[in-house]
Amino acid sequence: EDQVTQSPEALRLQEGESSSLNCSYTVSGLRGLFWYRQDPGKGPEFLFTLYSAGEEKEKERLKATLTKKESFLHITAPKPEDSATYLCAVGGDSNYQLIWGAGTKLIIKP
Amino acid sequence: DTAVSQTPKYLVTQMGNDKSIKCEQNLGHDTMYWYKQDSKKFLKIMFSYNNKELIINETVPNRFSPKSPDKAHLNLHINSLELGDSAVYFCASSQDQTGRRQYFGAGTRLSVL
Numbered sequence: 001e002d003q004v005t006q007s008p009e010a011l012r013l014q015e016g017e018s019s020s021l022n023c024s025y026t027v028s029g030l031r032g033l034f035w036y037r038q039d040p041g042k043g044p045e046f047l048f049t050l051y052s053a054g055e056e057k058e059k060e061r062l063k064a065t066l067t068k069k070e071s072f073l074h075i076t077a078p079k080p081e082d083s084a085t086y087l088c089a090v091g092g093d094s095n096y097q098l099i100w101g102a103g104t105k106l107i108i109k110p
Numbered sequence: 111d112t113a114v115s116q117t118p119k120y121l122v123t124q125m126g127n128d129k130s131i132k133c134e135q136n137l138g139h140d141t142m143y144w145y146k147q148d149s150k151k152f153l154k155i156m157f158s159y160n161n162k163e164l165i166i167n168e169t170v171p172n173r174f175s176p177k178s179p180d181k182a183h184l185n186l187h188i189n190s191l192e193l194g195d196s197a198v199y200f201c202a203s204s205q206d207q208t209g210r211r212q213y214f215g216a217g218t219r220l221s222v223l
Contacts, residue, residue, distance in 0.1 A: 032210060041216070096207050097158075098155070098209055
């Protein structure tokens with residue numbers, strides 16, 4: 001069964017303190033792994049798509065990496081405005097559905 | 111100009127009532143979705159339409175009925191509301207049914223009392 005597990009559930013960091021969020025997945029035939037950001041009271045907002053192991057994508061202070069079993073979202077020198085819930089989703093080749101993780105709530109304290 | 115807009119943003123109603131949520135996208139996308147996000151933040155796909163055709167119909171009570179009058183609109187009607195239906199419902203769209211990048215509305219918070 002396709003599955004996505006994100007860890008930790010919540011992460012509190014000081015401004016400037018770098019860290020990583022984890023997304024572990026099992027899927028039959030990875031079609032793509034997706035990272036989204038969700039702010040309170042809003043819908044998820046697309047960040048990255050990764051398609052194959054070894055691929056990396058960067059955007060400002062965020063960098064997403066992918067292996068055959070997991071993806072990491074590295075955040076470098078975060079700022080308070082990076083506080084949000086980060087969601088990971090995977091698409092397999094059996095259908096067009098995305099399987100979503102429960103998210104990691106990231107809090108950056110000034 | 112909001113890309114994916116859904117109304118209402120909040121919906122408070124009594125058990126047993128019937129309610130509808132509307133969604134519109136102005137991105138020219140072919141595919142639209144309804145998701146349910148529970149209190150634990152899991153996003154679960156409910157339905158997906160591609161060019162007005164139902165392509166994903168997850169195990170959802172038949173009290174939930176989607177309708178797509180055209181590819182820019184996807185509405186959700188819920189009959190005989192139950193307490194367990196309380197959640198945030200998100201509409202989303204993507205260019206095609208591969209769903210590589212989905213654009214979400216702001217959500218409708220449904221509270222059933």
